[in-house]
Amino acid sequence: MITDQDPVIALRGVYYSVADTVILDNAWCEIYPGEIFGMMGMSGVGKSTLLRLIMGLIKPQAGEVEVLGTVVNDLGEHALNQLRATMGISFQGAALFDSMTVAENVAFGLRHPRQMLSEEEIDKRVAQYLEIVGMEGHESKLPSELSGGMRKRIGIARAIITTPRIMLYDEPTAGLDPIMSGVILKLIGDLRSQFGMTSVVVTHEVDELFSVADRIIMLYGGRVVAEDTPKNLRCCTTPVVKQFVEGAPVGPIKV
Ligand SMILES: Nc1ncnc2c1ncn2[C@@H]1O[C@H](COP(=O)(O)OP(=O)(O)OP(=O)(O)O)[C@@H](O)[C@H]1O
Ligand SMILES: [Mg+2]
Structure with a gap:
């Protein structure tokens, strides 16, 4: 059993490669209850891979992925499914x-026998969550x-309807207009205030992430090159972070 002081998600020295390509090397972070935690970095850097590791959809070759005090990579399918029931994910x-x-x-998630909801209750909940995402x-x-x-918003409604303890969002606002992006970002905050939900938000959209996240890691070259609050990251002088945060278009990324 974990306490309020323990991380709900912890990555420790996570190494993940496909064939000869190293995707994540010694990735680490600790995410605490009720936090809105951001993960940013360029396209192809391994953000979605990190979420798949947290869900236990893939396993690291080295290191640990811990969720709610349990090391995900050690679990069998049954225990993994139980743990996954505490998490929601909206896929990219x-x-x-x-x-x-x-x-x-x-x-879909409401039809699990454990939920014991009547058809009428299910319809009501579906209508409520469709309204929340403007659908x-x-x-x-x-x-x-x-x-x-629209599909993205349906994916988010499907994931949050069971009010999971942990919600993983992969590029939640990509493809949305500014108004709908604002609705989704506010929703992430509301789910924290109402249910104490812990959220992991993966995106390369820096300004949006900075407006919603408490802390953020930046991935670069398979590694976590920064972990800080949005305020501190704006002043970060590490070239690779500064260049990404400022969206500098010229020249190669400097490490
Ligand atoms: N099953 C796989 N087989 C081969 N390569 C893979 C596989 N899954 C991921 N990769 C590679 O891993 C790297 C990271 O992919 P990932 O989807 O995690 O990136 P990302 O940061 O989410 O990118 P984006 O911002 O474009 O969504 C990429 O270079 C990708 O080609
Ligand atoms: Mg991705």
Whole structure:
């Protein structure tokens, strides 16, 4: 059992490679209860890979991924599924079930026998969460009838409807208009205030991340090259961080 002072997620010396390519090397971070924790870095640096490691969808070749006091990489499928029930993830590409309607997609996590909800309660919850993400009235549509940003919002509604203790967002605002991005960023904060939810937000959109996150790590070359508050990261003089934060377009990234 973990206490309020213990991290809900901890990565310790995580190494992950595919074939001969090292993707993460000695990645580390500790994320505490109720934190909104950001992970940023350039495209292809390993942000989505980190989320897949936290969910236990892939295992590191070295190091530990710990969630709620349990080392994820040691778990068998049954224990892993139990742990996963405490986590929600909104995938970068939404990953909806194509043959299911919007309502069926969003209701998916509520249909677990343990939830014991009536059809009426499920419909009510689905309507409530569709409204939260600004998608009310689209219940009977199929994912193929939606835009990328709409699919993304359905993916978020599907993930948060069970109010998991930990929510992982992979590029939650990519493809959304500024108003809808604002709605989603506010939602992340609201879920913390209402339920004490811990959130991990992965993105390369620096300004949005800085507006919502308490602390942020930056990945570069498979490593964590910075971990700090948005305020301190804005003043960070490490060239690779400064260049990323300021969005400097010229020249190679300096380490
Ligand atoms: N199954 C795989 N096989 C081969 N390479 C992989 C695999 N999964 C990830 N990679 C590689 O790992 C690296 C990190 O990928 P990842 O998707 O984690 O990046 P990312 O930081 O999320 O990028 P983006 O911002 O574009 O979403 C990439 O170089 C990618 O090519
Ligand atoms: Mg990604």
